[in-house]
Amino acid sequence: MFDILTNNWGLLSTGWGYTIMCSVLALIGSCVLGTLFALMEISPYKWVATIGRVYVEVVRNIPLLVITMVFYLVIPKYVVAINGFTAGTIGLTIYTSAFIAETVRAGIEAIAKGQMEGARSVGLTYSQAMTQIVFPQAIKIIIPPLGNQFINLVKNSSVLAFTSGFDLMYQGKIIASTTLDTFSSYLAVGLLYLVLTLPLSYLMRYLEKRWQTA
């Protein structure tokens, strides 16, 4: 088992690097997109809310692998050439953004309507009321489910294995087929995922506690 780790460290560390890079990019991208679509969903303008709603419902009800394949196979063929890593990362970003949108929307809606009305009644604009009053309170509600989304995102980055994205899972497959020691290969891969997700899990728990008392 340790032989697998040491003998193939080059491949594994490369894969690990790609997994981390994909996760960080998709995390930032999906948080931005997710918040944007959450704000659209609760928009007072009906047509904006409808666009947000449709995006979330369509994206979260299609398997991640299908979305990723669209970017890996369909987009390069008809629109623009992108490599497997990019396609996988975009697919993962889009997919996760729908779940983050739902998390953020639920958090904002859990803050009583009165908070918004109180702020608007002194003449604050909608965006001032959101950023000063509603969002700082919603974040405490959003953090725990958001942590789940982040952990899922890191694990879901293994979809890159299907798009030749050079990630951890992709390298694991190669090692398994060359060494024929599938058990140890995937065990090593699993361990390296844990090294990423466990600290993330603890970080989210820490943030949750910190925000709760603040």
Added chain:
Amino acid sequence: MSMIEFHDVEKYYGNKFHALKDINLTIDRGEVVTIIGPSGSGKSTLLRTINGLEKITSGQLIVNNMDLADKKTDMNRTRRDVGMVFQHFNLYANKTVLDNITLGPRLVLKQDKAQAEKKARDLLAMVGLADKEKSFPSMLSGGQKQRVAIARSLAMDPKAILFDEPTSALDPEMIGDVLQVMKKIAEQGMTMVVVTHEMGFARQVGNRIIFMDDGKILEDSTDVNDFFSNPKEARAKEFISKINNHMEG
């Protein structure tokens, strides 16, 4: 000079519920108007249309010389000049008492921190809560929260303040403090529109009373005591007799 003018205002919720029916009402600067009536009579809806929390369906509504039905009217500008005090206070849960009061003046009126805080402290002293500036709303009683909410609205130097059942969510022993503060503001000449069940306030502080039922204004009198002793409409008579019975019982 008029502060608030309703001309043939109608308000529907959705297609069905007719919340305000043919409202014609002019409120002058400095008037203290109390609006009473049974639940669901449209009192709160009427009040909430005045600072645009509810939109009117048709007619004309002019507040502080601005036409609220006109799309070009900047509602934030209107709300700056028309304060609102809510039944459930709606203080910002994530801000201290002091920050609750200074947020509007700093963000909307662009006052600097020192200026806004000085004014906030004066107002806190006025409502009897000078020692609570660092508290969060969750640490205050209902009566204290409502007095902070009144201070928050006064900090904007509004031309009028709307009160939506300001004492209905309070324990009985807290109500007096809030009414005292409201009386003080009325004595300073503030234009006030107060939806309330406090008949004592209506009699002692109000200089005009409006009775609503079923979305309509049924009585509108500047002789408040006369209204209570000789209500003209049958519905008003019934309403007042019920309150009085309740008081005696």
